[in-house]
Amino acid sequence: MGQAKTVLAFDFGASSGRAIRARFDGGSIGYEEIHRFENVPVTANGHMCHDVGYIMAEVETALGKAGPVDSLAFDTWGVDYGLLDGAGRLLRPPCHYRDGRTHGALEQACKAIPAQELYRLTGSQIMEINTLFQLMRDDLAGAETLLFMPDLFAYLLSGVKACERSIASTSQMLSPVTREWSAPVLEAFGIRQDLFAPLVDSGTVVGEYQGIKVIAAAGHDTQCAVAAMPLAPGEDAAFLSCGTWSLLGCEMDAPILTEESASLGLSNELGAGGKVHYLKNISGLWLIQELRRSLAETDKKYSYNELERLARESLPLRSFIDPDAEAFAGPGGMPEKIRSYCRRTGQPVPETPGQLARCIYESLALKYRLALGQIYQCTGRRFDVLHLLGGGTKDGFLCQQAADSLGLPVAAGPVEATALGNVLLQLAALGEIKDISEGREILARTEPVKRFEPGPAEGWDEAFARFTKIITMEVSL
Numbered sequence: 264m265g266q267a268k269t270v271l272a273f274d275f276g277a278s279s280g281r282a283i284r285a286r287f288d289g290g291s292i293g294y295e296e297i298h299r300f301e302n303v304p305v306t307a308n309g310h311m312c313h314d315v316g317y318i319m320a321e322v323e324t325a326l327g328k329a330g331p332v333d334s335l336a337f338d339t340w341g342v343d344y345g346l347l348d349g350a351g352r353l354l355r356p357p358c359h360y361r362d363g364r365t366h367g368a369l370e371q372a373c374k375a376i377p378a379q380e381l382y383r384l385t386g387s388q389i390m391e392i393n394t395l396f397q398l399m400r401d402d403l404a405g406a407e408t409l410l411f412m413p414d415l416f417a418y419l420l421s422g423v424k425a426c427e428r429s430i431a432s433t434s435q436m437l438s439p440v441t442r443e444w445s446a447p448v449l450e451a452f453g454i455r456q457d458l459f460a461p462l463v464d465s466g467t468v469v470g471e472y473q474g475i476k477v478i479a480a481a482g483h484d485t486q487c488a489v490a491a492m493p494l495a496p497g498e499d500a501a502f503l504s505c506g507t508w509s510l511l512g513c514e515m516d517a518p519i520l521t522e523e524s525a526s527l528g529l530s531n532e533l534g535a536g537g538k539v540h541y542l543k544n545i546s547g548l549w550l551i552q553e554l555r556r557s558l559a560e561t562d563k564k565y566s567y568n569e570l571e572r573l574a575r576e577s578l579p580l581r582s583f584i585d586p587d588a589e590a591f592a593g594p595g596g597m598p599e600k601i602r603s604y605c606r607r608t609g610q611p612v613p614e615t616p617g618q619l620a621r622c623i624y625e626s627l628a629l630k631y632r633l634a635l636g637q638i639y640q641c642t643g644r645r646f647d648v649l650h651l652l653g654g655g656t657k658d659g660f661l662c663q664q665a666a667d668s669l670g671l672p673v674a675a676g677p678v679e680a681t682a683l684g685n686v687l688l689q690l691a692a693l694g695e696i697k698d699i700s701e702g703r704e705i706l707a708r709t710e711p712v713k714r715f716e717p718g719p720a721e722g723w724d725e726a727f728a729r730f731t732k733i734i735t736m737e738v739s740l
């Protein structure tokens with residue numbers, strides 16, 4: 264270990280991006296956010312897309328603010344990608360996973376490979392937003408190379424094309440057993456294997472930018488967040504990486520590829536440190552974000568803290584939605600979408616902003632309970648605690664609702680888990696720490712974690728029974 268190192272973590276979500284500068288002195292990590300920007304989709308060629316030129320301009324701004332750094336790395340949301348031509352230029356703006364182009368792709372895909380076989384080969388929860396189904400609706404003419412979003416940003420700085428495994432595992436094309444591309448899947452869908460850049464492990468130095476090492480951390484932000492989970496010795500923990508999406512799961516040594524796992528929609532994603540993250544993708548604070556945005560359009564402007572306060576003041580366990588119902592996947596009209604769902608399922612209709620927000624919070628907490636039960640069912644494990652990681656840790660109401668619903672203590676923190684996981688992987692690549700385990704020990708000593716104990720189970724047990732009946736009813740309507 265040499266002198267103190269300074270690294271720059273770019274953490275991009277589907278709605279915002281920021282740059283975190285961190286300094287490691289051999290015993291602790293000091294960090295600060297030096298730049299933040301809104302990541303607003305644009306319309307291009309009739310599709311919802313990511314504005315890569317704008318994002319890279321924000322990257323340059325952050326680099327100008329950062330001062331001297333030893334390395335940098337990107338983490339982003341999963342599944343989306345850019346296509347490069349033979350000269351290494353971006354063919355067109357990358358499509359956003361919330362664009363509607365993949366509607367109906369699953370039915371078409373299952374004619375090439377039955378869903379059960381596709382799951383056995385890839386271990387991924389089968390969702391229409393996954394890269395495989397996006398490629399079915401894309402024009403690959405002139406495409407020389409596909410780069411997932413974090414790899415694309417790294418390439419635009421370093422000129423080096425690489426494909427980091429954690430982000431590749433969100434694609435529905437990677438084998439969780441061999442950790443290589445699934446040849447049967449690529450063949451069935453007519454996808455060239457040489458379309459992809461060489462696969463690299465999390466924490467690999469891939470190139471340089473003006474003397475700064477460019478590192479492939481864990482490109483998928485969920486895997487970065489889990490890398491920063493401050494586990495206590497001997498603790499058997501589940502994790503909930505909570506932001507726009509909620510990803511609830513546990514670390515495993517090997518994937519689970521059974522029919523039962525497939526039918527429950529559980530996913531095997533590759534994490535940093537060689538682990539498999541066995542998890543469920545659940546809609547997250549996107550619902551609150553969209554509620555707030557929709558209310559603002561009707562001149563009812565609330566901060567997130569105000570919406571949380573109004574939710575606390577509203578009657579509990581009154582109305583529920585399935586957070587993952589297709590109706591809630593797209594932007595716009597969130598209040599009426601929630602009210603319509605409740606009308607269809609014969610529930611009291613939430614009218615006020617507080618009632619709407621409470622409906623979202625409680626529905627998320629109940630969906631977490633459903634997902635954790637499914638993970639129990641497939642793994643046989645019982646967890647001591649749920650580590651809630653990322654931006655959702657700032658929402659104390661959600662943390663308490665999760666504890667109450669699950670009947671488990673919730674350890675909330677670090678708030679900056681995603682960026683800190685990115686930092687840890689850079690420090691490991693630089694040889695400053697041995698591995699993720701050492702990094703977690705550092706964070707456990709230095710990062711604040713707030714604990715939420717579960718309350719009485721009785722009301723939540725009855726609510727869970729109603730919730731499962733309601734979401735089953737909605738599917739059949």
